[in-house]
Amino acid sequence: MSGPHLHWTDEAGRAQTAPWHSESAAPPPKRVQLADDRMPADQAFRLVSEGTALLWKGDFQNARQLLLALGRRVSRKPKKPGATLTESFNLHRMAQAQRARSLGLLLIPFDADYGIPLRRAPDVKAACEEAYGPANGPFVVSLRELLGLIGAHEWRKKGVEIQALGARIHPHYGxxxxxxxxxxxxxxxxxxxxxxxxxxxxxxxxTGTGILAALLARRGVPRVIATDQDERALACAAENINRLGFASRVELRRADLFPSERAALIVCNPPWVPAKPSSPLEYxxxxxxxxxxxxxxQGLAAHLAPGGEGWLILSDLAEHLGLRSRAQLETWFAEAGLKVQDRLNIRPQHGKAMDPDDPLHAARKAEVTSLWQLAVI
Structure with missing residues (x-):
């Protein structure tokens, strides 16, 4: 099998190899040691802190417990006295990346058909097929990624209740x-x-999950074109649109931003923070x-029908973090030949906005999400 491979030495001193899988495109660890239920958490933590991966050969549920123990040992970095919010954000991202690297070094083997050859291992075939597609031979993956995959499978089954739709949206992995x-x-x-x-x-x-396209259709818009450049998102949106009964009014297209048609309303909810993502989901x-x-x-004016509006949904968190200014945003409006017709605001209600121990609490507490109603000058 082509692609990156993981290499290690087994109990008998023989060289072994297996395909390596990482959704974040992380390279296979260079140092790998076998580990099982006999390894104390402190020893495991020391090894992963030094960059040594642990290929698990023991009980699967014990591996989950070990990952929790490692997570407790990868403690939060203390706040830097006098740090600006921008500095706090950069330190927070560095700490997140280091935590992900360390916890990603506990590895789980798979056999040829998405089976896990460990005691008390769950049946994850359906979750793997949803995320990875048909089985293609044995491989090794981090336990942290696998648990994320299992969680995504459960969210896909359960769905997320959306009050404005009066229905559930079912997100796919990724x-x-x-x-x-x-x-x-x-x-x-x-x-x-x-x-x-x-x-x-x-x-x-x-469009992502298709939630806004579905909401526009529910509000009576006769034709909605929903675009995305990610195949997973398009498949997810198609499933949600069909389930909600809007397939005759919502057309899905693979595109980077705009379709060829002009439209009376163009809605966009872009990523809110101008920083580098560390995994596909963070995009x-x-x-x-x-x-x-x-x-x-830059493309909005050319794609709006006469008298049309563009709705830009954007949090001002980046402004509070010092990553983008309001003046810069307004300059981009003007350079694109756009004017602000109106703006609706709402404050977030998520848990981190209420958590004083969050390193970015000051920015989150002040955050406002806006719907900018934009028109051609």
Whole structure:
């Protein structure tokens, strides 16, 4: 099998190898040691802190317990006295990355058909097929990634209740879950542009789970074109749109930002923070150099029908973190030939905004999410 491989030495001193899988494209660890139930957590922590991966050969449930123990030992970095919010954000991201690297070094083997050859291992075949596709031989993956995959499988079955839709949205693995509902509430209550009465097309740019496309259809928009460049997102959106009964009104297309048609309403909820993501899922949160945001603004005027509106849904968290200023955002509006018709605001209600121990609490507490109603100058 082509692709990266993991190499280690077995109990008999023989060289072994297996394909390595990482959704974040992390390279296979260079140092690998076998580990089982006899390894104390302190020894395991010392090894992963030094960059040595642990290929687990013991009881699966004990591996989960060991991962929890390692997580407790990868303690939060203390706050830097006098640090600015920008410095705190950068320190927080560095700590997150180091934590992910360390906890990602506890590894689990798979056999040829998504079976885990360990005692008390769960049946994860369905979850693996949803995320990875058909089985393609043995491989090794980090336990942390596997647990994320299992969690995503459960979320996909259960779904997320969306009050504005009166229904559940079922996120797929690798597609950002709409757990923060304030941006959905903004789209639910913003007045639809009158141009929709003459040219009844709306576009949902970067549809993800399809939640905003479904909401626009529920609000009576006769035709919605939902775009995304990620195949997982398009498959997820298609399943949700079909389940909700909007397949005749919502068309899904693979595209980077806009379709070819002009539209009376174009909605975009881009990643809110201009920083580098460290995993595929983080592309829903982090937008390097504000690429998606700027691309949306720069192309909006050319894709709006006469009298149409663009709805930009954006948190000001980046402004509080010192990563982007309000003046910069308004300059981008003007450079794109856009004016602000109106702006709806809402404060987030998620747990981190209420947690004084969160390293970014000051920024989260001040955060406001806005729906900017933009029109061509």
């Amino acid at each position: 597609v950002f879950s709409p757990v923060r509902g304030e941006y959905v509430d903004l789209v639910a209550r913003a007045p639809l542009p009158k141009a929709l009465e003459q040219q009844g097309i709306a576009v949902d740019v970067g 829903a949160v982090y937008d390097p150099d504000s690429r998606m945001l700027r691309g949306f603004l």
